[in-house]
Amino acid sequence: MSKILKFVLAYFGFYPSQLTGNLKGAPGFFKDLRKIKGTFSAKYPNWKFKYYPILLDKQDQSGKARGQYFYQDLYVANLIFKANPHRHVDIGSRIDGFIAHVASFRAVEVFDIRPLPENIQNVSFVQADLMNPIESLKECTDSLSCLHTIEHFGLGRYNDPIDIDGHLKGLESMYQLLKKDGIFYFSTQIGPDTLAFNAHRIFSISYLLELFKNKYEILTFSYIDDSDKLHVDATLSDELIKSNGGCKMGCGIFVLRKL
Known part of the structure; x- marks a missing residue:
């Protein structure tokens, strides 16, 4: 089938x-x-x-240790544990995955357009549309994450306003939230540039690199391929960029420093 x-x-x-x-x-x-x-x-x-x-x-097996969310959530949470930032803010990442991992060892502030009625230990929540800048929080944090989220901005899937440039506006808002030299943990779907309405976008690595240019220094790039294999600290060679790591719908994980 x-x-x-x-x-x-x-x-x-x-x-x-x-x-x-x-x-x-x-x-x-x-x-x-x-x-x-x-x-x-x-x-x-x-x-x-x-x-x-x-x-x-x-x-069944003892558990399901597979899938893009599983590997990215565990990997990035471990990076934040090691970095131990003064403040960590997250934009829309999975509550029952990444946020749960981070909240097990530190406080985390979550911004999401969707409501979060539960009261969760170590998690403070603000309902907000990140396609609109939050002027009062400009340069408010030294550590920021947005995992597997930006590809949905502006497609209406989560009751967000339709905006063809929603991903660009969201990334600009996140850039404004981060202090100079702050670290941005960012992941999204990678492959040939695609808009699959109303589910998600898929971004080529070259497109993402162009968005980061003159804004961020790329500290590391990792990715999860279409077979759910995690490639840690991959070299952004011309071949890998051109082929998108062989992915049609993989997950690119960037660790970026704001210039």
């Missing part, structure tokens, strides 16, 4: 692989059910017995 067909079916709530896995797991469930039912009532007469079949976990 093609990836496109799987995507379309999943979009309408049908997951063929999950159905197949559940069918394979059903005989094992009923075998185990017979075993436990034989002794349950006698051992625990005051307990309720309910049916709650989980049929896929016997086929």
Whole structure:
């Protein structure tokens, strides 16, 4: 089954692989059910017995250590732990991934156009549209992150205003937030320049480098390829830039210093 067909079916709530896995797991469930039912009532007469079949976990691994978000979140959080900045501000990164990692060892301030109703330890939250500059916070932080977020700005996916230049306005606002010599941890999707409405943009490395020119010094570049392999501190050679690391929809991770 093609990836496109799987995507379309999943979009309408049908997951063929999950159905197949559940069918394979059903005989094992009923075998185990017979075993436990034989002794349950006698051992625990005051307990309720309910049916709650989980049929896929016997086929699973101990965890899913894969995917762009998993690798980028862990990698960048480790960089921030080592850097130990005075203040760290984040723009729209994943709360249950990167922000959770950082909040486990330090305070972090999060700006996002989406609401965050939960009260999370070590996380202070401001709902804001970063396509509009925040003048009161100009040059407010020595450390800033924006992971896998800028590609969505201005596409309306998250109830943000439609703006074809939303990514440019967002990056300019972030530049203004950062102090001189401050460090910017930035990631986004890399590959041939593409607008996939209303999901995301994909940026070529050459396009991103042009945006950074005269604004940032590139300290390191890492990337996650289309097979979810993390390449740490990759050399930005002409060949890598031209090929986008062989990515159609990879993830480029830049560590930048504001000039």
